[in-house]
Amino acid sequence: MNSLNLQTDWQYDPAPQSTDHINLKESYDLFINGAFVPAKNNNHRNTINPSNEKIIAKVADAGPDDVNLAVSAARKAYETSWSKISHSERGKYLFRIARIIQERSRELAVIESMDGGKPIRESRDIDVPLAAAHFFYYAGWADKLKYAFPGRETQPLGVAGQIIPWNFPLLMAAWKIAPALATGNTIVLKPAETTPLTAMLLAEIIREADLPDGVVNIITGDGSTGSSLVEHPDVDKIAFTGSTAVGKEIMKKLAGKNKPYTLELGGKAANIIFADAAIDQAIEGIVNSIFFNQGHVCCAGSRLFVEESISDEIIFKLRERMETLIVGDPLDKNTDIGAINSKEQLKRIQEYVKIGQDEGGELYQSKCKLPNTGYWHAPTLFCNVSQSHRIVQEEIFGPVLAIQTFRTVDEVIEKANNTPYGLSGGVWTDKGAKIFKVTQNIRAGVIWANTFNKFDPSAPFGGYKESGMGREGGIQGLLPYLKLNPC
Amino acid sequence: MILSNTKIDAIGIKERVARLQSRSIKATSKQQALNLALSMIDLTTLEGRDSPNKVRQLCYKATHLHENFPDLPNVAAICVYAPLVKTARHALQGSNVKVASVATAFPSGMSDIDSKLDEVKRAAEDGANEIDMVISRGRFLSGDYNYVADEIQKIKEVCGSAHLKVILETGELVTLDNVRIASELAIQSGADFIKTSTGKVQPAATPEVTLVMMQAIRDHYIKSGKLVGLKPAGGISKSKQAIQYLVMLRETLGQSWLNPKLFRFGASSLANDILMQIVKQNTGIYQSTDYFSLD
Incomplete structure (x- = not known):
């Protein structure tokens, strides 16, 4: 597969949000x-x-x-x-x-x-x-x-x-x-x-x-x-x-x-991509499910399940897409991923990334430059992991995605439920019947179909x-x- | 012809477009974008009343965009009907501006294949560097993809050295899934460029349709390493819109496509709006439209 050159001569200048209008007390x-x-x-x-x-x-x-x-x-x-x-x-x-x-x-x-x-x-x-x-x-x-x-x-x-x-x-x-x-x-x-x-x-x-x-x-x-x-x-x-x-x-x-x-x-939601999904929109859904708010989201789709026949394509495209994510100043209007909330949380995420590597997970991080001061973590993927890996079992609460493949609907439902958590989930397919089959059989409070991390005050939210x-x-x-x- | 998974989620595309359009392009990056957009314009006149003099005037404009800013790039091409190719070719002698000719019973495409081939041959012989053909939308919608693909292949054969742009006329294709299928048909049949619209049907180019076409081009590149160009045409008249298309291009296709060899805007009034913005960026003042020539 041929990679795109996404490091372009044409770069965006900083577009910082003005802070003139805010009054902070000491x-x-x-x-x-x-x-x-x-x-x-x-x-x-x-x-x-x-x-x-x-x-x-x-x-x-x-x-x-x-x-x-x-x-x-x-x-x-x-x-x-x-x-x-x-x-x-x-x-x-x-x-x-x-x-x-x-x-x-x-x-x-x-x-x-x-x-x-x-x-x-x-x-x-x-x-x-x-x-x-x-x-x-x-x-x-x-x-x-x-x-x-x-x-x-x-x-x-x-x-x-x-x-x-x-x-x-x-x-x-x-x-x-x-x-x-x-x-x-x-x-x-x-x-x-x-x-x-x-x-x-x-x-x-x-x-x-x-x-x-x-x-x-x-x-x-x-x-x-x-x-x-x-x-x-x-x-x-x-x-x-x-x-x-x-x-x-x-x-x-x-x-x-x-x-x-x-x-x-907490949560450790399964985000499930079937081969008949709209692929590019599913890629956006994966990005949104795990990198939204630096992954500090209890309902983040931190366990990705991809149907085996399209897993190479999905992982390739996801890596390419990650290169266009802008990591940096939270007050810049073009920033996609901001700072990790605290030193403690950054340490925790880094520990999990180390655990993932020690356990033999295949690490991929986007090549973005991180600022020198402050708390930052590059968007991170782990391939070659299974339900037995700690980074698949435990909530990391950071921009770290664990990717597994599956072959059948029943298999993925079983794996999606194979967690102590049950807050959310996602399913991506063009087939309505498959959506119902999956959503009815996963024990989670909210399951999104062909979208992720959508909230509305009229929709109840909570866990199993x-x-x-x-x-x-x-x-x-x-x-x-x-x-x-x-x- | 084997098509890939051509499923498109229209809501997902809309969200992605909205997200890309929220990029804030300021200062030097805006200046660069304006210059780039200007260099990508196919300055177009496609009216029944077009005359040789009208085309000559447009050609002069194409090479003399603004006398106070001699360093500005030229537009990429002039786009005219086939009978005016010779005139344009002559008027543009010595410049790097290309001549593009619409052909194949533009804009409807309602003609037999032999007439279309004749028309394309003549335009190419008259000196057109680029041929903008339309696909047979009726055949496409009736499911006769092979007919559409064959037609594109035959036309490609008679283009000679001229580049072939294939107009999908997305405003008539109804769904984004169809846009994706038509894009793949055109690319696999030998299109050098795929183009959204004739400008004669509403809606013409939209960011959603353009994004779907970019993704088709990217997927073809990922698999084959071949670079196919893209031309959104019709309805892009403001600098801000043009910059939003460039943002989409940058984040979907990247460096290789950020030049007029692989990306064009089919537009008539866009050039003046960009010029107005460039003058504003340099002087800090918006000038009256009276200061920008209308040709």
Whole structure:
């Protein structure tokens, strides 16, 4: 097969997104009871820009006392205001938040990319618009709950403790906050310690929207803050998105307590390409499934299955396509792949790549130049691997794809299910019947056909097996925040 | 004729096009793109009222794009109807601008093979460097791929040294799958270039159709090592569109295709828009269209 020369004389000049319009503070406090207050112990941690390792701001580190304060503010707000106001009034606040997110979308996108390393194209075109869409969607449900569950009366649970990850900071905050508010709960939310900034901007937005004090409280901190929140006796419900290991810890802590929880955990999704697929579109689908957001995606298609008869062509074309991916400055509008979120995560990815090589996997990386400072990882493929390889079994959470071949539909279904995870999957074929056969037999919360990584607030999202429990999004996303009583 | 997997997912193509169109081309890279696009234009006049003088005027324009910018490249070719080839050839003497002639009962292709062969022979003898033929779309849609392929092969044989561009008239082929099939038919039958449209049918060139044709060209190259050219034609009148096509070309086919030997724009008003942008890049000011000659 003949290779194309994709190193062209004509190169794109840098096209950086302007940062003139953003206002970052040097230091961010906790958002409790409608006000920004310093942490009781006055502790801070720095949040850095992973693309240049520069400190962006100091952020308060909440201890158990602050968790207490936030939970009692949420309790008081639940009892005195949020459970008392009419459902349509609740909806109005949500609409207002959605609109302010849209108005401040450019600012949110730039800060999301600075704090987390994701390309501005993604934060601008995906994260921020989807966050606004989630608020709009659940705003619509606020006064229609009795139609959502006919013959039942809905009752909020009370105070919801919510812990979110660093891969989609603003979007995950929206996924958690919007349905909880629409159903009448109050909130204590803890963002991830490496990406707290857009959550603090969301706190400003919530204040601007004039939400009653204490309805949403946002406290920054690391795992210990999250742990205090999970164990707090006055929290009525826990919603967590993050790793399966931490999810298991939470389950242990909550065992025997009458505290409902939803967990959205890891994944190792199968992305399946049949020989009768539209090949070039499938190549794009593979790129999107594993290199979107540097592979920091719980539903990433990190296990690729290619029908043996086309595997040479697919791998050849995928390698060629990888040479056109632009890796670099997250704020450049042409960047396809940004920075790895943190030093720790980069180390973890590098360890897995080493494991893959030690296990005999055939490594291929795109020849892109990586910047000297910051945390970066080249797009990476492994061929010659099997279900027995660790890089096929374990979640890497980076731009690393493990490729296997298959011969029959039944074989690939069996292998796709041969994982402790069950969050997502993908199938590429021109044949409708094959799509149904595969999607009906793979145990995963979402399976995309001839596309990948598509999200919509009306579509429920969540896992089977060790990928978690409960659904977010859609009408199903209301349920974890409600008691349904006979009326 | 053995076709490869010709399945195209139209939604996937649309998404890929949108993604490529979101590339931001600024500063020096824009300047380079504008110059490159200018050098790739087939300056075209294809009207029933075309006359020798009209063609002479166009030829002068082709070699004198803007007197204040003497370093600008010339356009690649002049594209005219077959009876005007001699005039164009004469007017372009001493320049590197090629003469392209549409032929084969352009634009409908509704004629018998002998007349088509005669027409192509005459255009080639009159000095056309390039022949832009149309495929028989009616035969194609009725499933008679062999007829279409035979016709292209026969015409290729009488082209002599002239390059053959095969117009698929994608606006009449309805689906992207058909565009892919027609591209492969043309390439395997000996086309030097494949071209989207006559400009007489709407829609003419679209980024989606062009991307599918680029992928067919790339797949042929991967398998055979042969380089086939591409010419989107019709409906590309703005610099920004032209740059978006070049982005698509760069990221789909790469370095070998980023020159007028393998990529052309079939357009009439595009040249002036690019000139206007080049003047803007150099002076910082947009000039009135009155400053750009209309020929």
